Amino acid sequence: MRLNDKVAVVTGGTSDIGRAIALRFAREGANLVIGYHNYSPKVSLIVKEIENLERKVITVKVDISQLSNAEQMIRDTVNVFGRIDILVNNAAASWARAPIFDITEQELDKVIGVNLKGYFQLHCNDSSRDDKTKTRQNNQHKCQSLLIQPFQAKPPM
Numbered sequence: 001m002r003l004n005d006k007v008a009v010v011t012g013g014t015s016d017i018g019r020a021i022a023l024r025f026a027r028e029g030a031n032l033v034i035g036y037h038n039y040s041p042k043v044s045l046i047v048k049e050i051e052n053l054e055r056k057v058i059t060v061k062v063d064i065s066q067l068s069n070a071e072q073m074i075r076d077t078v079n080v081f082g083r084i085d086i087l088v089n090n091a092a093a094s095w096a097r098a099p100i101f102d103i104t105e106q107e108l109d110k111v112i113g114v115n116l117k118g119y120f121q122l123h124c125n126d127s128s129r130d131d132k133t134k135t136r137q138n139n140q141h142k143c144q145s146l147l148i149q150p151f152q153a154k155p156p157m
């Protein structure tokens with residue numbers, strides 16, 4: 001098992017690609033923090049599946065476009081597992097496929113909030129520490145690997 005006892009955070013980890021990543025990581029021995037945005041039966045299902053693989057798992061409701069939510073997710077993870085080894089910024093938002101001039105400002109803000117701001121917030125913020133300079137250094141130590149998007153991801157060595 002290549003990820004034995006690593007702590008992996010997967011945003012959008014209850015559905016589709018995020019779910020597949022979470023289950024594969026669990027099979028490789030990782031413990032999981034699953035971020036979800038909207039509660040559905042998928043949340044308890046993935047918990048059950050990961051526990052069946054004899055891995056530890058917690059779920060965190062998070063809107064990654066909101067700084068306070070992103071910070072809370074990091075804090076919950078560190079409180080339970082003590083560290084983050086792998087962060088999979090999988091969650092994403094998109095607009096309905098429409099001509100560009102039909103996209104509303106609200107939709108644009110949402111996509112930028114989730115796909116850009118959300119990734120930055122999760123990687124760079126750790127409100128469990130007071131000193132922001134230290135925070136960044138510590139976070140880099142805690143996150144040995146930043147996986148920005150599943151299709152750009154390289155497995156941590």
Ligand SMILES: NC(=O)c1ccc[n+]([C@@H]2O[C@H](COP(=O)([O-])OP(=O)(O)OC[C@H]3O[C@@H](n4cnc5c(N)ncnc54)[C@H](OP(=O)(O)O)[C@@H]3O)[C@@H](O)[C@H]2O)c1
Nearest residue numbers: 012015016017018036037038062063064065090091092114
């Ligand atoms: N599918 C493809 O063909 C494809 C191609 C290229 C790249 N990708 C990338 O691969 C990743 C996963 O794709 P996918 O098709 O599996 O996505 P998806 O099925 O649309 O799922 C998106 C996930 O993001 C979560 N999410 C949305 N807004 C959120 C927010 N504000 N805060 C936290 N979580 C939020 C959703 O959570 P809830 O379900 O709880 O709302 C959902 O689990 C994305 O980064 C996408 O850009 C996908």
